[in-house]
Amino acid sequence: MQISMKNIHKAFGTNKVLEGVDIEIGEGEVHALMGENGAGKSTLMNILTGLHKKDQGTITIDGKDMTFDNPKQAEEFGVAFIHQELNVWPEMTVLENLFINKEPVTQFGLINTRKMKAIANEQFKKLNISIPLTKEAGQCSVGQQQMIEIAKALMTDAKVIIMDEPTAALTDREIETLFTVIRSLKKAGVSIVYISHRMEEIFTICDTITVMRDGRTVDTTPIPETNFDEVVKKMVGRELTDRFPKRQPKPGETMLEVRNLTKKGLFEKVSFEVRSGEIVGVSGLMGAGRTEIMRTIFGLDGRYEGEILVNGKPVTIKTPDQAVKLGLGFITEDRKDEGLVLDFSLKDNIALPSLYSFTKKGLINDKSEQDFVEMLIKRLTIKTESARTHAKNLSGGNQQKVVIAKWIGIGPKVLILDEPTRGVDVGAKREIYQLMNELTDRGVAIVMVSSELPEVLGMSDRILVVHEGTIAGELSKEDATQEKIMTLATGGHAHE
Structure with a gap:
């Protein structure tokens, strides 16, 4: 699946969030989307998946004009969005969260719990997740909830998966597992839009990077043709002299x-x-x-x-x-x-x-x-x-x-x-x-x-x-x- 978004504009009242954004997502590509907080990255993806309506611009998928009315329609078409702010139902079990509104049923119209468990266990095995399916989601840590959301998206058989800060609460081991999954999805022709502020990850897993600043596209570059300092300069419009400011601690009582x-x-x-x-x-x-x-x-x-x-x-x-x-x-x-x-x-x-x-x-x-x-x-x-x-x-x-x-x-x-x-x-x-x-x-x-x-x-x-x-x-x-x-x-x- 190839996606093209051209000259996308969006305002909320008098607040202009997007002012002419362009992005091209190729088939089987891991495409990084970077920018400072408030640059408009999530808004752009919310427009793609039908959560917000664009004010101006065009969206084409595989060469055809396409606008989704809502995220459910986008997901059914093969475009899934794993949001930064997790959408788990805390009082429901992990299994129930994975299949919410998508429960398989038996020939008698009853929920097929056995099939649900089999699918969930298979997906958890791929992701190396060891969370009891009967555990309430609210009792899971933020990192575990993140892995549940990732598993849920992968179960939709999506052709494009948008990941907004997917590793923010994950351990190094879990991140490596996720990267292994991303590489296998890429081989299968699935495209990933990877929104992250973790520069090391961008250069490890992504093929292309689009940088946004103040609601506009600044640049799109293949990863091998850029570096950390260049990306930072494009994001913030200036050079950052040191990543971590010098400390001169004077410990007291x-x-x-x-x-x-x-x-x-x-x-x-x-x-x-x-x-x-x-x-x-x-x-x-x-x-x-x-x-x-x-x-x-x-x-x-x-x-x-x-x-x-x-x-x-x-x-x-x-x-x-x-x-x-x-x-x-x-x-x-x-x-x-x-x-x-x-x-x-x-x-x-x-x-x-x-x-x-x-x-x-x-x-x-x-x-x-x-x-x-x-x-x-x-x-x-x-x-x-x-x-x-x-x-x-x-x-x-x-x-x-x-x-x-x-x-x-x-x-x-x-x-x-x-x-x-x-x-x-x-x-x-x-x-x-x-x-x-x-x-x-x-x-x-x-x-x-x-x-x-x-x-x-x-x-x-x-x-x-x-x-x-x-x-x-x-x-x-x-x-x-x-x-x-x-x-x-x-x-x-x-x-x-």
């Missing part, structure tokens, strides 16, 4: 310490500390317990054994409200369900944890609140028409910036960042890294959980590696390498 923190079945005897002015990176494979440890420290997941100390004083944290009052902030990896109220405005989202500081005798000082929010929107360069815009109308990366703004606003002593740059473009990533440096320069202690090893190595002063619910080892910045981290993450010893 211990701000957060955990001793023998244990939650049965998830992690046990976890001990570490983080001092003011330093960034402690936390690495490990998906399912190792990294996120669960952080959620427990922040009071999100109920009872625990062991001790938590803030500023050297033992505390008991049962709720997030208690954590916030102690000076802790937590940027969750799941911004859609836990980080934002999508139907609220940016102003309401950003000001939510800090409302007490604008309130006197039960009344909110609107001007102080507005000035505070505008300052954070400007500081984090959040692309939005106004502070009144609903969070759901922002691109994924700009939503992530809103979550970060929300927690910076409380003036935390300790800031826990769980996948802080997930789904964020290369220019915005650097802005977030620079902001982390500014926070540590002001004495904030940062704990950063990340699946991106270059990020862990580039920004951490010390690195903790989690393996099967325990701290497998600690590496200094000088001693850390990708190989040592992966050795510890898989149960080995760093000196091996």
Whole structure:
């Protein structure tokens, strides 16, 4: 299947999102689509699959004009879209999610569960997925949900698959499995549109790259004819001197310490500390317990054994409200369900944890609140028409910036960042890294959980590696390498 989109325009009200975009997707091609957050990548693909209507331009598939009325029609035609924001039904099982509205039936009209299980098991085997089919999707990690979505798309027998940040929550092992699947699909003539901010992946798996900036096509180039620096310059319109800004940490007093923190079945005897002015990176494979440890420290997941100390004083944290009052902030990896109220405005989202500081005798000082929010929107360069815009109308990366703004606003002593740059473009990533440096320069202690090893190595002063619910080892910045981290993450010893 060959797809051509020419001179595509789209505006939402007065906001012009696309202004003359061109893209050609060849049969059996892995085509990268890159650009900063808000460049219009997802909108372009939503137009292709019928979620949005184009205002102007032409779409042809195999030489014939084609416009889909809705995503279901596109999927039936052979064009599937795996969205960055996952569409799982949390209270349904993994099996039910895979076959929602597509359940095979017996000759008597009953749902054929045996056939469903056989198809699902075959697909999971290809993807090397080991998630129980009877498990509720809401009990699965974000990475597992991502693999469920990928499996669901592959089961449609699609001729074109659009993948929007498909590896954002996957481990290195899962990414390699996905790449193996992509290569086999490519051999079978299936085309992949690959939207990602992870430059290493683009140069590993893609054939061609189209770069968008501010709703326009900047360039389309075969991958062998370009490089990292050229792509970044096309994306942001300028050169980025360093991928990771230089750090000059000056660690001070211990701000957060955990001793023998244990939650049965998830992690046990976890001990570490983080001092003011330093960034402690936390690495490990998906399912190792990294996120669960952080959620427990922040009071999100109920009872625990062991001790938590803030500023050297033992505390008991049962709720997030208690954590916030102690000076802790937590940027969750799941911004859609836990980080934002999508139907609220940016102003309401950003000001939510800090409302007490604008309130006197039960009344909110609107001007102080507005000035505070505008300052954070400007500081984090959040692309939005106004502070009144609903969070759901922002691109994924700009939503992530809103979550970060929300927690910076409380003036935390300790800031826990769980996948802080997930789904964020290369220019915005650097802005977030620079902001982390500014926070540590002001004495904030940062704990950063990340699946991106270059990020862990580039920004951490010390690195903790989690393996099967325990701290497998600690590496200094000088001693850390990708190989040592992966050795510890898989149960080995760093000196091996």
